[in-house]
Amino acid sequence: MARLTDGAASVGLVEPRLAHYGQPITLQCKATLPCFDLVYETYGELNAARSNAVLICHALSGDHHAAGYHSVDDAKPGWWENCIGPGKPIDTAKFFVVALNNLGGCNGSTGPLSLNPATGEPWGESFPAVTVKDWVMTQAMLADTLGIDRFAAVIGGSLGGMQALQWAIDYPRRLAHAVVIAAAPKLSAQNIAFNEIARQAIQADPDFLGGRYFEAATKPRKGLMLARMVGHVTYLSDDGMGVKFGRELKSGDLRSAQDVQFQVESYLHYQGTAFSERFDANTYLLMTRALDYFDPALECGGDLVKAFSNVAARFLVLSFTSDWRFAPERSDEIVDALIAARKDVVSATIEARNGHDSFLLPNERYFDVLGGYLDSVAQREASA
Amino acid sequence: MARLTDGAASVGLVEPRLAHYGQPITLQCKATLPCFDLVYETYGELNAARSNAVLICHALSGDHHAAGYHSVDDAKPGWWENCIGPGKPIDTAKFFVVALNNLGGCNGSTGPLSLNPATGEPWGESFPAVTVKDWVMTQAMLADTLGIDRFAAVIGGSLGGMQALQWAIDYPRRLAHAVVIAAAPKLSAQNIAFNEIARQAIQADPDFLGGRYFEAATKPRKGLMLARMVGHVTYLSDDGMGVKFGRELKSGDLRSAQDVQFQVESYLHYQGTAFSERFDANTYLLMTRALDYFDPALECGGDLVKAFSNVAARFLVLSFTSDWRFAPERSDEIVDALIAARKDVVSATIEARNGHDSFLLPNERYFDVLGGYLDSVAQREASA
Numbered sequence: 001m002a003r004l005t006d007g008a009a010s011v012g013l014v015e016p017r018l019a020h021y022g023q024p025i026t027l028q029c030k031a032t033l034p035c036f037d038l039v040y041e042t043y044g045e046l047n048a049a050r051s052n053a054v055l056i057c058h059a060l061s062g063d064h065h066a067a068g069y070h071s072v073d074d075a076k077p078g079w080w081e082n083c084i085g086p087g088k089p090i091d092t093a094k095f096f097v098v099a100l101n102n103l104g105g106c107n108g109s110t111g112p113l114s115l116n117p118a119t120g121e122p123w124g125e126s127f128p129a130v131t132v133k134d135w136v137m138t139q140a141m142l143a144d145t146l147g148i149d150r151f152a153a154v155i156g157g158s159l160g161g162m163q164a165l166q167w168a169i170d171y172p173r174r175l176a177h178a179v180v181i182a183a184a185p186k187l188s189a190q191n192i193a194f195n196e197i198a199r200q201a202i203q204a205d206p207d208f209l210g211g212r213y214f215e216a217a218t219k220p221r222k223g224l225m226l227a228r229m230v231g232h233v234t235y236l237s238d239d240g241m242g243v244k245f246g247r248e249l250k251s252g253d254l255r256s257a258q259d260v261q262f263q264v265e266s267y268l269h270y271q272g273t274a275f276s277e278r279f280d281a282n283t284y285l286l287m288t289r290a291l292d293y294f295d296p297a298l299e300c301g302g303d304l305v306k307a308f309s310n311v312a313a314r315f316l317v318l319s320f321t322s323d324w325r326f327a328p329e330r331s332d333e334i335v336d337a338l339i340a341a342r343k344d345v346v347s348a349t350i351e352a353r354n355g356h357d358s359f360l361l362p363n364e365r366y367f368d369v370l371g372g373y374l375d376s377v378a379q380r381e382a383s384a
Numbered sequence: 385m386a387r388l389t390d391g392a393a394s395v396g397l398v399e400p401r402l403a404h405y406g407q408p409i410t411l412q413c414k415a416t417l418p419c420f421d422l423v424y425e426t427y428g429e430l431n432a433a434r435s436n437a438v439l440i441c442h443a444l445s446g447d448h449h450a451a452g453y454h455s456v457d458d459a460k461p462g463w464w465e466n467c468i469g470p471g472k473p474i475d476t477a478k479f480f481v482v483a484l485n486n487l488g489g490c491n492g493s494t495g496p497l498s499l500n501p502a503t504g505e506p507w508g509e510s511f512p513a514v515t516v517k518d519w520v521m522t523q524a525m526l527a528d529t530l531g532i533d534r535f536a537a538v539i540g541g542s543l544g545g546m547q548a549l550q551w552a553i554d555y556p557r558r559l560a561h562a563v564v565i566a567a568a569p570k571l572s573a574q575n576i577a578f579n580e581i582a583r584q585a586i587q588a589d590p591d592f593l594g595g596r597y598f599e600a601a602t603k604p605r606k607g608l609m610l611a612r613m614v615g616h617v618t619y620l621s622d623d624g625m626g627v628k629f630g631r632e633l634k635s636g637d638l639r640s641a642q643d644v645q646f647q648v649e650s651y652l653h654y655q656g657t658a659f660s661e662r663f664d665a666n667t668y669l670l671m672t673r674a675l676d677y678f679d680p681a682l683e684c685g686g687d688l689v690k691a692f693s694n695v696a697a698r699f700l701v702l703s704f705t706s707d708w709r710f711a712p713e714r715s716d717e718i719v720d721a722l723i724a725a726r727k728d729v730v731s732a733t734i735e736a737r738n739g740h741d742s743f744l745l746p747n748e749r750y751f752d753v754l755g756g757y758l759d760s761v762a763q764r765e766a767s768a
Contacts, residue, residue, distance in 0.1 A: 189625035204606040222588040241573035265580040
């Protein structure tokens with residue numbers, strides 16, 4: 001089953017919607033948010049039994065715009081267009097797909113750029129720390145709003161996969177399947193160190209202004225660019241970068257130490273600069289902190305098997321050979337703990353050379369495994 | 385043969401010396417330096433035949449102070465104290481050890497902090513680009529000054545190993561052995577990308593002032609700290625960091641996104657801050673550029689075997705299992721090319737968990753292999 005059909009249909013024009021929650025919620029950090037909004041999109045149709053909904057959880061820099069186009073002039077579709085749509089692995093002909101921007105985000109949901117009702121000023125750096133557990137709780141509130149009692153699947157890659165994992169632990173009866181892609185049960189010291197470098201780069205930028213940059217109508221562009229460059233290098237594999245850039249010089253001569261010279265450098269500059277324009281620095285700090293804190297086994301004294309004891313969902317766990325940020329061994333930890341907890345799990349390690357980024361890129365075996373698994377989910381739900 | 389004896393003797397008090405070169409030299413970038421100084425130290429005694437000298441080439445942030453103490457109050461000895469001294473792997477009872485600060489450095493040799501005779505001002509960012517080839521050329525000039533026609537061995541780790549490699553290519557008759565530790569025949573795109581992030585961090589610091597920070601009596605401390613943090617994370621292995629720091633929190637609670645929280649973060653801050661005080665930013669830019677440019681096969685159309693065709697030195701090539709910056713496979717490339725060029729090479733991959741940093745740390749098998757090899761070098765030179 002070749003799912004890499006270039007001409008595959010898109011979900012087409014889509015429109016973000018806003019869900020408003022007027023009641024205060026208490027976050028894991030004990031702070032209270034008086035109210036909040038979640039921006040989301042849906043693709044496909046919810047069936048009469050309301051049993052075909054799947055939730056897409058985004059990673060560090062993602063948002064609710066996972067597929068389709070916002071206007072006919074859009075240069076780019078949603079971030080997972082290659083995977084979500086009619087006939088695609090996450091098949092909108094079968095599933096009602098829900099994608100949202102997480103709490104604390106910067107693309108429409110309540111976050112550091114939003115006004116704090118208590119002050120009338122943007123929250124900025126004072127926005128409370130949010131965790132994966134908080135995201136899952138607010139995603140469950142969105143499910144209530146949409147009349148979805150139980151998701152056929154909760155799906156995510158990287159930080160998104162951690163949300164799928166947390167869903168299975170926190171709401172065992174509200175999802176049938178958890179699809180955990182390129183994730184880990186918790187970050188390693190190295191992962192945390194790279195995140196900390198990114199945070200330091202942002203905070204060291206003089207335009208960060210202690211997180212109140214918006215008051216001066218500026219933003220820490222250089223810091224965000226550096227943060228993204230660090231992220232980018234760790235998302236890609238050494239081999240993948242070699243294939244893409246080799247050691248090609250942009251200029252063949254020795255120049256002074258301040259010039260851009262290798263292709264890979266100019267690519268990273270470009271990517272970093274584009275990111276710094278579209279992303280909010282306080283959100284980046286908050287998202288990387290949520291990543292660092294994620295450790296669902298902590299409440300069970302570090303015992304992941306015990307953390308999984310009440311899980312009822314079936315799992316698909318996928319990893320990629322060249323991913324060194326969340327290596328296949330980290331996925332194995334999840335799989336091993338699920339097996340030890342006597343849960344139902346299918347797993348695969350996909351041969352791919354694009355490192356951690358592989359979870360976002362088309363790959364025949366990846367799409368066959370994911371699409372095949374979700375086909376069986378659809379059949380199971382239809383016959384339930 | 386256990387060489388890890390805690391009570392092993394030190395070379396004791398040592399004094400740096402300065403060699404001045406008053407004639408202009410032309411660098412690989414075609415720029416001319418009107419004159420320059422090299423600061424160096426020596427340990428042990430040069431024998432009557434002048435045949436027992438070994439040259440130590442330093443890595444990115446090293447210098448001429450490789451062993452011993454500058455005063456009785458010194459808190460720390462030279463950077464390779466565990467490896468150089470009487471009875472140590474680089475045995476000063478057998479060898480006359482020469483260590484220098486490379487051209488472009490910031491610890492006494494001519495570099496960006498030195499005055500440009502043409503302007504009377506520090507060179508700063510206008511110091512010409514230097515390459516590994518330039519370093520080897522100036523090291524050969526230092527050998528002339530010391531009356532050393534031929535080194536028994538040229539030894540270096542990381543960027544230092546690249547210098548040993550270049551020595552064997554450029555001066556085949558001036559060294560008997562090349563000891564290349566934790567190196568690579570050239571950098572990968574990923575290596576270059578990490579260096580570029582470090583450079584961007586320095587240049588984005590408002591105190592960098594286009595490289596003229598010294599005129600304002602300041603320095604880009606935050607940029608240098610970030611650069612060092614990036615370096616540090618890539619020098620260590622994921623496992624090694626895990627063992628050292630795990631995910632230990634400095635504070636157990638969720639705090640705001642701006643606090644230092646994990647042990648690993650506070651370690652990196654400390655290391656980065658200390659480095660930013662002792663190292664010059666322009667030198668860091670220049671050293672990383674030299675690393676990026678290193679590619680001795682380039683002149684031979686990318687054919688490393690051909691680049692080695694005139695090599696006469698015997699090689700010892702060492703790598704470390706957990707080193708992902710210059711992985712054992714990169715050392716294998718050197719070994720394979722030497723074998724294909726029908727050269728004499730001994731190699732070993734040392735089981736070690738400290739990543740690239742392993743080349744600086746005591747390790748029984750590492751010291752046995754290195755010490756054993758150098759013992760045979762000493763015997764060979766004595767019987768020659």
